[in-house]
Amino acid sequence: MPPPSLPAVVMSTASAPAPAVALSPLLIACLAATWIIWGSTYLAIRFALESFPPFFGMGTRFLLAGALLLGWARWRGAAWPERRQWWHALIVGALMVGGGMGGTAYAEQSVGSGLVVAFIAIIPLMITLLNRLWGVRPAPGELAGIAVGLCGVLLLTRGAGFAASPVGLLAIVIACLTWSLGSVLSQRRLPLAAGAMGFASEMLGGGAVLLVLAALSGEQPQWPTPLAAGAWLYLVVFGSLIAFNAYMMLLALAPAGLASSYTFVNPLIAMLLGVALGGETITHYEWFAAGIILTGVVLLLYGRRDH
Template identity: 30%
Template sequence: MATGVFWGGNWPAVRFILRDLPPFTLRAIGFTAGALMLLGWARWRGLSLRVAAREWPWLAVTGLFTILGFNLGTAFAQLRMPTSQAAIIAFTMPCWALLLGWGLLGERVRPRQWLGLATGQLGLAVLLGPAALAARSEDLIGPVFVLGAALSWALGTVLIKRRGQWESPTVVITGWQFALCAVPMVVLMLWRESPPSPIAWHGATWLALGYHLVFSICLAQMLWFRNVNRLTLGEATISTLIIPVIGVGSASLLLGEPLTLQVMMSLLLILGAIAIVMLGRRPPP
């Protein structure tokens, strides 16, 4: 539940930050701060920062998909579409995780879960609407970015599950994932962007950045890794049900985005899809 609340509130927070900071700069700051805070906390607690050589490939690949792919995709998406709509599309993730789990983990997809997948696709169709078929390619960039982010998160989650039990503590694994993902973001920030001086940032940007770093980057990401590692795929991903609800509600309250009938219908369909997919899962024998 805490993960869902933290990530739900992060959607408008990121939108506020993007008013002052470009995407690569935002992610460079977030990933670097996340690595320093988590690894520093681990060191302060007396934990070893060493990771076994056999775990590094899994650490790098799962971090690439769950952290870099998802966060970068959602940042660029929010620059091209309303935050509430981006949040709804992003949290089709459990449906994609189900399909990937079927292919990579050999998990059986039952008729009830196929119904959930179909319901989720209907929710996307309602959200994008008939206008998407006639839209210009540049108008679809935002939805494509966020859909790619959802697929990236789903694949990373399934790979974490496929790895099985990790030897290093969760805080250490997550800290090193942020450190690895920070490197390309810093390079791209220096190469492609010229962010404004922190003196010029709005007060809302500072507050949103503080929330983003503490609750989304550190606490929620670490809790997510721990939950996926300890729980079944269904048990872990069911916590995402609350995220689009909080994301849409907070975007409406803080950003003034309208809660249209189209958005509400799409949200209900996708929430229903996740519930059908996850609540209908049978525990492993």
């Protein structure tokens, strides 16, 4: 699962200069987890799709991960979320996990994982625009990043991968919009329970919504192949549990800019893995478009840091 929204994290520390941080072995391990594991989850989703339909596969993944995280949080003494917080978790989970991750998996049925994650790099730009509804005005540098990023997305959608699958393009657009909206609502209107309990309740709510979507769409899971089963377990353990906790550790120990560096590393990792291990084809034009998107994200980060 992709992490909490980047702009909100950076915004909370925008007025303070980034302190110098020594890259301890712990920080290096956490960075490796957010860069490599999150970047590899998109290829793992594609492998899991061999046996698990998109909504069923993602729904069961997040239900199991949410249950494990909830049990761990309770064992550590965390209080149960209040009823209001459960409702918030259901709404946010429906948008971020149901729409965001469900739409991503659906898109990967017809679009390469590397191209999907290159498109997903636009999410920080979308969140910045949505925050405008709550009076958060982008700085000039952020506006430049948004403009450059949107140009990159326009170029990417005209490439061979998305042009061959209008349905896949629509699915990933919906995924990015719902993920961005859920991120902003969780920050502005629908706060979750604190800590791991809030994330667990969001995964449980989103997983339940995905299983409802799977039933409504008539998905029929198959007996999993070894590759699909291994990919699904990888998503549960490494994607939904280890990488997220590594990200939270980074937020506690490192500047937000360093913690958020996954935003422009994940697309490169995913595209390289898709070509090397998934047999995907990415044209020079699509690599160029992805580079434009990542340039926009870097400009956005730099513009917010100086705001």
